[in-house]
Amino acid sequence: MMLPTDPAQNLAKLIRCPSVTPAEGGALAVLEDMLKPLGFAVARPTFSEAGTPDIENLYARRAGDGPHLMFAGHTDVVPVGDEAAWKHPPFAAEIANGEMYGRGAVDMKGGIACFVAALARHVEETGGPSGSVSLLITGDEEGPAINGTAKLLQWASARGEAWDACLLGEPTNPERLGDMVKVGRRGSLSATLTVLGRQGHAAYPHLADNPVRGLMTLVDALLDPPFDAGTERFQPTNLEVTSIDVGNPATNVIAARASAAFNVRFNDTWTVESLQAEIHNRLDTASRRRKYRKDRKEPVEFELAWRDNPSHVFLTHDDKLIGTLARSVEAVTGMHPALSTSGGTSDARYIKDYCPVVEFGLVGQTMHMVDERVQLADLETLTQIYRRFIGDWFGSR
Template identity: 50%
Template sequence: MTLDPVQLTADLIRCPSVTPVEGGALVLLERVLSAAGFACTRVDRNGTPNLFARWGAKGAKTFGFNGHTDVVPVGDAAAWTQEPFSGAVIEGVLWGRGATDMKSGVAAFVAAAVDFVTTTPPEGAIILTITGDEEGPGKDGALALLDWMKAEGEAMSVCLVGEPTCPETLGDMMKIGRRGSMTFYLEVEGVQGHSAYPHRAKNPLHALVELLGRMTAEPLDRGTEHFEPSTLQITTIDCGNPANNVIPAKARATVNIRFNDAHSSAKIEDWARGLIAEIEAETGTRVSLCTEVSGESFLTPPGDFVELVSRAVVSETGVVPVLSTSGGTSDARFVKDHCPVLEFGLVGKTMHQVDERIEVAQITRLKAIYARCLRDFFA
């Protein structure tokens, strides 16, 4: 009797695990994995639920899977065709929040791992790290698991993250890296005054506009071998001023940067502070900068692990995956400090949308891909 990944996905969807609520999802997985001989440990931190599961001896050659069971809010529940946590299967399509991102991916690798150790126990180990904080701040999810693993002497040789990676067809893309992500929170302090007498004031908006203009005047780079050009986007400008005849005292802006492996977050911050110093000297305003880094860029270069996963995808789908570093961030940005990491999963067209759904045939095929990865890794 094999473990059905479609049924497991549906059961997980019925657990309303909106970040950071566990919702019963990790309890369900712990029960399934423990029954298959996995040693399971809850590694909760600061109210964030996480699950570590290992089959096989510590210290052995180890294949790791990583995923998350937390989901984003449903939005307007009345706008859904099916109830958001129904896990309904209708005409070959599974509906519900998390159907794509990424309870299906977790169910597929859990089912593949359970079947593999049950029918063909490998000479080695399998580790599953499943978090409840990927859609949230991310500080107490994968990081908590990796901190615990380091303290306990647990290690993965390689890790495959089951995030949805394919744009159009199952198999058409896998992620071998990700851009870094950082945000600048800027505040410019000037001198408030009457708009008819600007010589008696120092307009922080003028200084801010000039600063933002210099930040966006030239691209950060032209791209690298495996990465598209870095991007810098102004996401908000505000001064909270309701009057049309008052020069405000302060102005604020937020800038989000997605950067490739030509940069580090520290290098980009140094560049920004150089521009800030110029603006302060020219305008007499004061500029404060607060920086938040979500993750550095990383790359798992093409090699044995990339080829192993690519072969499995081609064997099960007939599609050759594009090796990509596009998209946002994932927990791979933390795992890359532990071991080589790749991402491969379903077609992600409906993730985070109303009426999130996925074809059940994709889930079954994804399990087959993960199972082949395990067979080839331990062969």
């Protein structure tokens, strides 16, 4: 039986599955067919929650006597956008000028294809690692992320699964394969701030209370001064106002309320709780300022609604995991990767609660774009890195 040792062939099969969240699209079935010849027992649990689509996921384990390495990722992809704008059909896996085109080529079917190929080569060459290898693959990373990795981890853990380390195959390299390993992630906290005013005629402002003036005061307090100057391993905490809305189509009416949505990406200076307290304190203090409301003595009346499921900041300290991966990257590419905590959130925020986790995958320059594509040479290079990492982490290279 032919083992799935060719990452390009593996990726082409996965791309041809239109697995746009929340659709499984056949991608998990294709992956199961790749894994079973390698000795994996495969389960595909579906999780549900009111108000969200049902999501099918995959957990596969090749059992062995020794440590347990998890590879994590997702087969769901974002929508293609304007399909007519693609040079090559988004689910055809066509190759041109040494690149394979398709939605998910980089984010992140390519990483999965390479890990499967690397493991297949290891099995073919050595009989496989002495320990256990598992793949934890969700279909809900690009969607609400409610019925995906978090529940899949709980499901597997309840059945006795335990892991010593995890490699997450998200695209981590900004320019070239070998640039960057992610060893942590900033936290993410979102909220909606609503200022309550009194509706009235724009020509008679003394009879109204314009909430926009109050909102300007409060938003200014959120943006300045900076929350911190950054730490040894993390960028400075940054707050971005992502939406301001009054919902008022009339130009001669002062609205009754105004709102602003914001997101904070924060470093290890803060916890979710301490950052929430700091934001509340800033708003409470600013509500009594009169810069834009000189004729108002009462404080700005506001409400603050936190979004559910904030992401906590974390940093991985596992020397074996980080060192083995960094040495594998350097051995194959000649580059010493930066150990970074930059970028957005990922499913590593859930995995960190079960075992140490690092992230390393393809170059992410075309992810989510029209004409998402990957260099075939990068697929082979990443497979070689993963192959070396598997052998060295298990001590059986």
